Amino acid sequence: MIEPKRILVAKLRALGDIMTALPLLRALKERFPAAGITLVVDDLYQDLVSVNPRVDELWLHPAGDLRGRGAWFALKQQADMIRRIRQARFELFIDLYGTTRTAAWGVLGGIPHRLGFALRGRKYFYTQAVVAKHRYVVDLNLQFAELLGWQGQDRSLEFFLAPDDEAAARQQLARQGWTPGRPLLAVSPGGGWPLKQWGAAKFGRVARSLAESTGCQVVLTGSAAETALLEECASQLREPALILAGLPLRQAAAVIREARLFLGNDSGPKYFAEAFGVPTLICYGPTDSVNNNPSTPRTLVATCIQPCQPCHSETCRAGRRACLDDLSEDEVLKLAQSLWRRE
Numbered sequence: 331m332i333e334p335k336r337i338l339v340a341k342l343r344a345l346g347d348i349m350t351a352l353p354l355l356r357a358l359k360e361r362f363p364a365a366g367i368t369l370v371v372d373d374l375y376q377d378l379v380s381v382n383p384r385v386d387e388l389w390l391h392p393a394g395d396l397r398g399r400g401a402w403f404a405l406k407q408q409a410d411m412i413r414r415i416r417q418a419r420f421e422l423f424i425d426l427y428g429t430t431r432t433a434a435w436g437v438l439g440g441i442p443h444r445l446g447f448a449l450r451g452r453k454y455f456y457t458q459a460v461v462a463k464h465r466y467v468v469d470l471n472l473q474f475a476e477l478l479g480w481q482g483q484d485r486s487l488e489f490f491l492a493p494d495d496e497a498a499a500r501q502q503l504a505r506q507g508w509t510p511g512r513p514l515l516a517v518s519p520g521g522g523w524p525l526k527q528w529g530a531a532k533f534g535r536v537a538r539s540l541a542e543s544t545g546c547q548v549v550l551t552g553s554a555a556e557t558a559l560l561e562e563c564a565s566q567l568r569e570p571a572l573i574l575a576g577l578p579l580r581q582a583a584a585v586i587r588e589a590r591l592f593l594g595n596d597s598g599p600k601y602f603a604e605a606f607g608v609p610t611l612i613c614y615g616p617t618d619s620v621n622n623n624p625s626t627p628r629t630l631v632a633t634c635i636q637p638c639q640p641c642h643s644e645t646c647r648a649g650r651r652a653c654l655d656d657l658s659e660d661e662v663l664k665l666a667q668s669l670w671r672r673e
Contacts, residue, residue, distance in 0.1 A: 331479050332443055334362060334421035340370045340435065341426040342391050345579070345598030346622070348378055349605065350467045351426050352488055355384035357475035360482050368418070370432075377579040381492045389414075408434075415439030424474050428452055445474050465620045487624075489605035491580055491587075499577075499584030503549065506572035513546040514572075516589035516608070519563045520556035521597020523644045528595055528613035528632075528654050528662075530559045534566025536593065536663045544670060546590065547572060551582055551599055591670055593662075596622055604629060609669040613662065615654035616641045630669060632662050 337358060341351045348371055358367055366386040369379060372393040379385050392407060408431065416439050423436035425446035433455035436444035446456040447470075453459035460477065464470050468485055475482075500510075508514070517537050519530040537548045548567055550560040554576030564571040574585055583602040586592060592603035592610045596617045603610045604624065612623060614633040618640035623631055633639070634656040638648055 332422060334365050334443070336418065336420045337362065337365050337367045337422045337424070338370070338415065338418070338420040338436075338439075338441065339367060339424045339426060340432045342370065342432070343372045343375065343393070343427075345375065345378065346601050347426075347467075348375055349487060349489065349598070349601035351471050352379075352382065352384070353468050353485060354424070354426070354471040354475055355382070356484065356488060357472055357480045357482055358478075359384050361475060361478055361480040368420070375579070378489075381580070382490050411435060412438045415441065422478075425452075425456070426471060426474075430455075445477065465618070466624060467621055468624070487601060487605040489583055489602060491584055495580045495584045496587070499581050499588065502574055502577065502581065503572060503585060503588065506549075506574065507570065508547060508549070508572055513544065514589040515540055515544075515546045515548050516551060516586050516592045516594075516599075516603070517548060517563060518551050518592070518594035518597060518599040520552040520559045521595045521599065525644055525646060525651060526595055526597075526615045526617055526654075527559075528615070528657060530562040531566055532659055532662070533593060534563040536659055536666060537563070537571075538567050539663050540591075540666055540670065541567065541569060543667070549574060549585060549589065551575075551577070551585060591666065593666060609672070611662065611666050611669055613654060613657060615639075615651060616643055616646075618642070627672070628669070630665050632657055632665055 341348050368387040369385045370389045370391055373390040374393040376390055415435055420441045423441040423444045425432050428447055428449050433446055433452040437455050444456045445458050448459035448461050460473055462470055515537055517533050519533040541548055549572040550563055551574050552560050557575045560573050560575055564573055586602045587606040589608050592608050594600050595613050600610055600612050609628045611630045614631055619631045623629055634653050636653045639653055
């Protein structure tokens with residue numbers, strides 16, 4: 331069994347994928363407490379892990395498709411990364427991203443022990459290719475720790491905030507009219523491609539019913555590009571919603587942490603709610619609820635099961651998106667109410 335002093339972990343994107351990789355970093359720290367862990371992520375997600383105590387060194391990778399910036403830029407970036415890896419003298423590489431580019435980092439960077447999933451073509455770059463034994467993504471990632479001798483039990487998500495993130499989030503809420511002490515319902519109607527979004531207006535009507543029956547305030551979160559979705563959702567409410575679009579990632583997480591319940595699609599913000607123990611109700615369509623959702627009493631799934639699920643497609647091959655379009659507002663409201671009462 332190896333006892334590495336320096337470990338390199340690659341997980342470039344995206345928000346949810348990086349969040350579900352964080353339990354592996356915790357497990358690696360438990361297994362190798364004296365080892366230094368370097369994490370590579372796209373620069374868009376620096377905010378996610380820059381204060382994570384499991385990460386000893388953070389390397390930022392240019393976000394987006396390198397080919398779109400020209401062949402010379404892509405080649406130079408790859409050469410610079412390989413040179414940097416060789417200079418750092420890592421002893422263990424765990425490739426959670428699994429592209430040919432990242433798989434090659436370990437070989438060309440001279441790392442003696444290289445682990446990655448047994449994907450076609452890429453598996454030959456690793457000294458040990460791991461065959462997936464689970465469907466839930468956190469358990470998939472923790473297979474690497476188990477292979478290295480980790481025998482821990484904690485498989486929960488976690489997320490770390492900087493000392494001023496919570497105060498900044500509360501200031502943002504106060505500017506929108508939040509009454510401290512009044513329970514919050516957080517809703518994220520966007521996320522990813524349109525086919526996996528249940529519908530902003532539907533979320534708005536469910537939120538209105540919950541607000542009328544519980545007296546909660548509704549906070550709508552999303553990226554700046556999702557502002558129109560948030561406004562469409564807010565238009566269904568009788569009381570003005572607290573609309574917070576485009577917040578820095580840790581501030582957005584701190585806002586969700588204040589909520590008593592989170593409603594949304596299968597998208598990045600749901601992982602913040604799960605990490606903080608906020609009850610979540612997620613509407614699933616073309617993506618895999620078993621792969622992306624933990625099986626706990628606080629994390630419920632709403633969907634209309636179809637034989638074609640999960641298709642992971644951005645266009646519906648069946649011609650009609652029954653998995654989400656047939657999901658009624660009454661059903662989602664009942665599930666949301668059951669979570670609210672449970673808390």
